[in-house]
Amino acid sequence: MVKEEKIKFVDGKGITRIETVPDQQKLDRHKNLEYYKDILYQCGKCGTCRTGYQEDGWFRVCPSGEFGKFEAYYLGGKNLLSWAVTSNRLDWTKNLVNIFYQCSVCLACTQQCQIPEIHYYAGEWLMAMREKAVQKGLGPMPEQKKYSEHVALEYNPYMEMHKNRTNWLSSNIKQSPDSKLAYFVGCTTSYREQNIAINTAEILNSLNIDFKLLQDEHCCGSPVYMTGQTEEAKQIAKANIDIFKDEGIEKIITSCAGCYRMLKETYPKKFELEHGIEILHLPEFILEKINNNEVKFNNNLNMKITYHDPCHIGRHMGIYEPPREVLKNIPGIELIEMPRNKQNAWCCGSGGGVRSAFKELSSFAANERIEEAKETAAEAIVSCCPFCLNQFKANIKDNGINTYDLSELINKAIKR
């Protein structure tokens, strides 16, 4: 059966485009709940959002729904609950807010819906509901509030000291103080997955790329923004942009999917803070170098791996192929896809504040993904997000499968 390509990816945007519907309401993204309230009731709660639409196997896609089970936890339920509160059919309550926060906003659900207004914009009102919850004093969840307060004090959500942020940095990493290219490390990498930072910096050195770290790097604001605390996140963004400008930065490389999304899209589009800085995620940057024959892989890794698409670069930003192209170029790497891949990737369960506030859901999602990875018979799951990596490490039991960041494999293959 020849599968018609019904869905195209829009470059630079993860939200895909349904091209076959003649009449689509063109709306703006990043608006508040009031803006979207007149389309929320188009949902018929039909359940299409629960499974991979017309994919082989019609696999389940929604961690929040598969864990919570009741209708309310799937997108259809959330659409109509959003309609209910905006049309005074239901009150804003703690229970309602809990339902909306028990979700990583991975957008696998919106991917499946064939009603264009829901397909493109439901992600916007899922975030708008969180924003409204915060405005009403009902959100975020206590755990998320706690780490957000820590971000304000120590510029990271991990309750770590700011002064320890660059503890991973060793003297053999060469920086160029006058470089206009910065490597934005991110909080998870700085404090939890320092190997990613070390590997990324070593890769840049191996490729003779002039770069520097920011003299004073702060949290990008993603964990604050994703939990509906928009105003606080905007202040973080403003401060960061000032830092970038003070240091003369024109280009940033990220190794964290969340940071990438924040800097590239949320700052200019949601916060309307244009910074004019080119943002590249590591695989994009490396692929550019590969295509220019500037990368020499010196080692054969001889490894069967499967690739996990992080939501914040995948569905949110449309980056599916660059990591795969990089992997295909690494000698000895055999890439086996999981059934739920690319736009249908199953979320690891760590984003959207879920990992801190809904630990059971978080573990459920992670374990589901780990089992799926194991079924490919791959030796390792590879991703390019420290949050996904940290999540897999925390949930893989009995050494069932290994997990790596893409930077680790690239560096291993490059190193002499």
Added chain:
Amino acid sequence: MSNSDIVTELGKIVGDKYVSEEPEIQFLYHYDFITAEPEGKCDIAIMPETAEEVQEIVKVGNKYKIPIVPWVSGINFGSIATPRKGGIVVDLRRMNRVLEVNEDDMYAVVEGGITWADFVGYLNKHHPGFRTGVTFSPPGTGVVPSCLAYGMWDLGMIGGTGAEFTNGLEVVLPTGELIKAGSCSLTDYWYGRQPLPDISGLFIGWEGTTGIVTKAAIKIWPKLPYRTDFLPFTTRMEDGVPMMLKLSKVGLGIVDLALLNLGWAQSLQCFDQKSVAIDPISLGLPDFIGLITTEAYTEEQHKAQCDAIKKICTEYNIEPLTADIQVNNFPKSMRGIMGHIFPATGGQTPIQFWGCWNFARGGGGEWIGCYNTTRNIIKYYHLSRDICLKYGKSPQYYCRIMFGGHYCVTRTNVNFNKNDPEDISKTRQILKEIHDAVQQLEGTIMYKPPKWVVQHYKDKTLPETRNLIERIKRFLDPNNIMNPGQGIGDD
């Protein structure tokens, strides 16, 4: 006994996580969120995982005389799962497994809460040589409710309704006993309802008022290698229907035979109702689109079948172009979900046919859908069309000829804005007028009837038959807890 006490008792059956009286959880079970029917009230929502848990829930219902309403997706165009008298809505979707597939006798045993996506996905993955008939219903809707409510599937010409595809049932009675109906009641095989007293009939067509079906055996069909879907267009129903009726009597490997008007086709194309002519006939646009699906085991057989079908169509001055040609004739931006239906265009069923409830971009849709004699197809269309046009609504008409042409389903859909009380009110009026008008056609009986229609059928039914139906209902459900306020057996 308060709601909370009952929730606690139910929590001991399914675990606290799977029972709730929270308003946010209840809200989504108050009604279907698609039709113009009034809302009901869910007091408690519960999600069992096994038939034994369902039994215990039903026993609680009997103990406290609380209504029990079985639910899968809750979406049906008669709003028959809406809890009219409050009570406990039993959402069966944790019971969503395929338990067995017998490729020799060609049936699958599924749990009561399985959805089309689950079922088709399972067969595609594990039994790719077989297929099930599928209805034009979204992937998240229930298979077993479609069996029990006479859903029409895309193997309708060879298998009839979803009920006729059903080989046997496992049911929790309103009194809590667990029974099986069919060959499965005394053997390990679920091959059929024969040769035993057909007690499956006590649960089919009863709108969930006589028990909760926890398992069903459904006929599956071999996936034959050759398939062609024809989509003939012509000017009027009067031009196309005689051709379809002729095709219904010739065999030729035809597994599905349906026809629609332009309004229905345009909703399949995902147009906004505002963009299209409400009355295409007045503009000289074609208003008949047929769907003829034929399958065969060999290429030679298939070619002969297709040639014969084309010849018959030509006798009626209609050229039956194939679905891929017809669909590809439209620019990509105008295909909507038409490309999602046919293998030749890369699609498969189930499809998310949101034009059914969202053609008016208002999230609301409801139909008068009837089983009928094939003699009424054209008359039904015109009666319903005239009423829709009178109110300025685009008529969306669809008919499926079933089981070798022995009967058909005729349906006219009306779309509306479910956020607009005036539009809802207008739609109710239209539906009532259509129903009253088509009742003049002898042989027209609504399936999945909402409550306001049921009384009409009760009044029309032979008194002794009606009496028997009510007695059966009372016998099975002495406390009248099972989906009260719905169904023909309801007092």
